[in-house]
Structure formats: structure tokens, C-alpha cells
Amino acid sequence: MNEIKIFCPATIANLNCGFDVLGLCLEGIGDEMIIRKSTEKGIKITKITGADLPLETEKNVAGVAALAIIHDLDLEHGFEIEIHKKIKAGSGIGSSSASAAGAVFGINELLGKPFAKHELVDFAMKGEAVASGCEHADNVAPCLLGGFTLVRGYNPLDVIRIESPSELYAVVLHPHIEVKTSDARAVLLPMIPMKDAIKQWGNLGGFIAGLYTNDYNLIGCSLNDVIVEPARKHLIPNFDEVKNTALQNGALGSGISGAGPSIFALCKGQEIAEKVAFSMSESYQNTGITFDIHLSKINPEGVTIITN
């Protein structure tokens, strides 16, 4: 195998009560990448469509992630990477992570899988750092592993994959506005009330228990972020209205995807998810801001091979 075409899905990180630790993988929305072996050593980004991103390997998340995976390997050849972006940059659904995860996944496949999937997370984080300024796994982990992922800790990196209950759907509304990462960070205070932290970890514990027991009611009750969402939601126009309409139409819970501006809702079953998606769209039309809306099951696979 000398060439592989892959699908690199969008992801939701900072999932509500699981700020900085909990993410999920989406279906149907994602980038495509083509990776091929080349006689020239090293990594070369040969083509990017759908986004204005740097072709220089060291400045490109896919390039840096690719360099990380081949770093310790004694290879006689290199790789060329084509990136066809469908996930908009700055949407809050893991655009850069999809590229980082795709690069390491594709190269690992072409090399005959010297690394297990969960080992790829560390390499992909190196690429992700180019975009976000720090190594974090909240998007690359669900993108590579699929389902839900819990990043328990970083020293050493410990990522736990959790299967999604089968009827769980995600709706994502992406308003076409920019939330600057610096703004999203600046509103978070370095110190938080202990009583809020206890509520948050009680809810995270409940959410994890709900995933393992397919308890949709518990999943819904636990989707409650008392720390980050209250601080950030004013950065997203009409956040409260969209969230409220999602809940009124049967969503289990709703919150900010990543650092925004996307707003997500989790729902039980396709019928409710469609109703929720429609109500969220309808509610956002009043803002005059253009937006995309996505409806997706939880993607159990993560990055997948289209052709090889």
C-alpha cells in the first residue's frame, strides 16, 4: 500500500461538565486527506483545498503531527499529504485536530501499523499544539478513537475510550462568527469555587456512569456545566435561546462545543434530534448570523479509510 485516502471526523471537546477532559466523535462531517509514500525523505504538504492554511510542513498541524510519528523511525522514504478541508477553521468542532489525527493515522496505516491507535494520540497532540499553542488531547483523542473519550491525565497521557449508548445523537449549530481563543481563555478565571468544582465532578461522574449503563436520563441530568459555560456563553450570540429551545424540544442537554462558537445538543433517538436541530436552526435565524447545522450519531470508529 503506497497511498491511502481517509475520512477525518469532526469532534466535540470540552463536553459540558467534562471541560478539558471529555470529548466525542461526530459522523458525516469531516475532512478528507490523501497520504502517499514518496521517495523523498521527510514530510511534504502537497495540496490543501477548502481552507487557507500554510503548506510549510513545520507550520501545518498535519505536517508537525506527521513529523512527530516518523521522528524516531529510521525510514528510507517520506510522505506526501493532501488535505481537503470540510470542517471550517475556528468552528469549535476540532478542525485542526482532524488534520493532525488524520496525518498520523494515515502514516501509521502506510507503515503497517507499528503503533496502536491509542499511541497515535500523543503524536497528534504535537500537531494540535501548532494551532492551539499547547498540547491537548480533547479533540485528537475522540477523532482517532471514536465514541466518547476521557482524557484522565497527561503525566503520563491516559485516554479512556467509552462506547456511546446506541441511540445517542449530537446536533451542532455552527454560527459563522469568530470567537478568539484568547477571548475564550481570558474569561476563565484561574481560581474557581470549591462548591462549583464539587458539582462539576459529581456531574462528570454521573455522565460517565450514564454512558456505561445506557441511562439517557442520567446522561441528561449530568450535562450541566456550572463553571465554564456561565463564563463563556456571552461570547456566543443567542446562546441561551438556542440552548433553551433545544431543551424544550427534548434534548438531553446542550452546551458549548470546544471553545465555541458552535453550540451542541445531545439527544436520544433520531426523531428528537431532528426536532431539536430544526428548533435550534429556527431560533438562530432571528440573529441574522449565518450558520451551519449538523445532525450526527456518535461515530464509533474515529478516522476511517475511504480507499487504499
Place this chain on the structure above:
Amino acid sequence: MNEIKIFCPATIANLNCGFDVLGLCLEGIGDEMIIRKSTEKGIKITKITGADLPLETEKNVAGVAALAIIHDLDLEHGFEIEIHKKIKAGSGIGSSSASAAGAVFGINELLGKPFAKHELVDFAMKGEAVASGCEHADNVAPCLLGGFTLVRGYNPLDVIRIESPSELYAVVLHPHIEVKTSDARAVLLPMIPMKDAIKQWGNLGGFIAGLYTNDYNLIGCSLNDVIVEPARKHLIPNFDEVKNTALQNGALGSGISGAGPSIFALCKGQEIAEKVAFSMSESYQNTGITFDIHLSKINPEGVTIITN
């Protein structure tokens, strides 16, 4: 059935990364209570052995819990309660909660179980408040339900019972010293660093995942409290030495039970638990402080009937 004799087990609350939300139920160590119907209405504490506790119903945790469960019931009779304490007051393994839980469990049995087990938690909390000054469920929940319990939240009260992996053992060392509740509370600051809170909820999520997947390694890695233990451990002489010896001898993790002074360790398998218990005892002998040591499987049942 006019009389019931019950076993009311000790419990570990504030389980490490699960401060204020996570508890477990112990086997083999607990109080006994006898509860009987009486022609006289109301609740009467007729006998207490093993501890110097008030006989007045309104000042006794069992009495107040018992009053709470019969409060809305239109009964023609009342109940007498005998309490035979084996769990030392102030040991940090749920002494008062055992009495509160036992009272409501016993009365519910004698009434033909009008309430489900999880509904009893709320009544028992009312009794627990007499001892601790506030209603909390961290000890009464595991005492009533057995296994591990996660108190997700209080508005409304939501307690999740989680089965223990079958080979999990707890070792508890109870130093015969007093840690004043006021001291244990005073060392906790109302504001905590966000970065520590994230570590804590990552670990709690990992611990819950470990329980559901019987992953002892994950349980061990997750047993890491970066917030409460560092603030409280100086209240317990030789805490670090005991914890370290437990870990060196194979414990999965170790921490403060409740608000102390008891120190617990969780272990996989009886053999390791015995080795850990021995090493903890040996380590504590150097302090000159007398202590008890308990070794127990996780109790899957909670309060149980001895005879009726």
C-alpha cells in the same frame, strides 16, 4: 414482624478524587441495632451501648432519622430503638451515618417497605445532619445501598450505586486521635485552582470508568486527590508514611477516609490487602499512637437484617 435486628456497616466517604461525592461500604465492621414496634406513638431510644450518645430522640442521629421517615405517615404506633455501637465516633468511617441509615432501614422493614432503598437516603441524611451540622449523603448512601455510591447532586438528590469489582478490598487504619471537624473544614479553602479541579474530575471520571470495566490499573491511577488530601494530611500523624508503605506493598491507592483520622487503602485481592494491612500497621506502630486496623471486601449489600 414486630422486631428486627440489623447490621449497620461502616463506610468510607470523600473517597480521594471523589471528595464530597464518592463513597463505599465496608464489610465486617459495623453497629448492631434492634428496632421494635411499640404501642406508644413516636420514636424512643431505649438503649445505647458502646458509646456515650444522647438518649433524647431529637438529639440522636438515629432518632432524628427515624422521625423523618415516619413524619408523613399516619401511624397508630411508634418504634423503640436500641443502638449497639461498634464503630467509634469520630473515626472517619461513618459512625453516625450507620445509626441514621440503620434507623430508617429498620423502620422501613417493619412497616413492610413503603419506601425503596434509595428513597431512604433522604431520611437518613436528616439524622446525619444532627452529627455533622449539614445534610449530606456521602456516608448514608453507601451504608444503605452497599457497593460504591456517587452522589451526583442534591437538587434533587441523585445517588448512583455502582457495583464493586469483585476482587477489590479496602484496608482502614484508624488512629486513636481526634481530628476536629472544624479543623478539617478550616483547612479547605473556598477557592481552588481550575487546573487542579480539572485533574480531580479527570481522575474521578477515570475511577468511575475503572469500576464499570473492572480495570484495577485504571482504578489505581485515578486514586489521586490533588485538592483535599494535600490540605488535610498534616492533621493525621504519619499520613505520608502510611500511604507510601501501602503503595509500596501493592495497594492500588490510598487516602483519607471521610474527614479523617482514618487512612484507607484499596487493594486487588485478599493476599495483597493482607500484606498492605500488615505494612500499614507496622508503619503506624512507630508513632506510639494506638490504632485499629480493618480489612474488608467491598460490601455489596449495605445495611442487612440479622434476625427478625
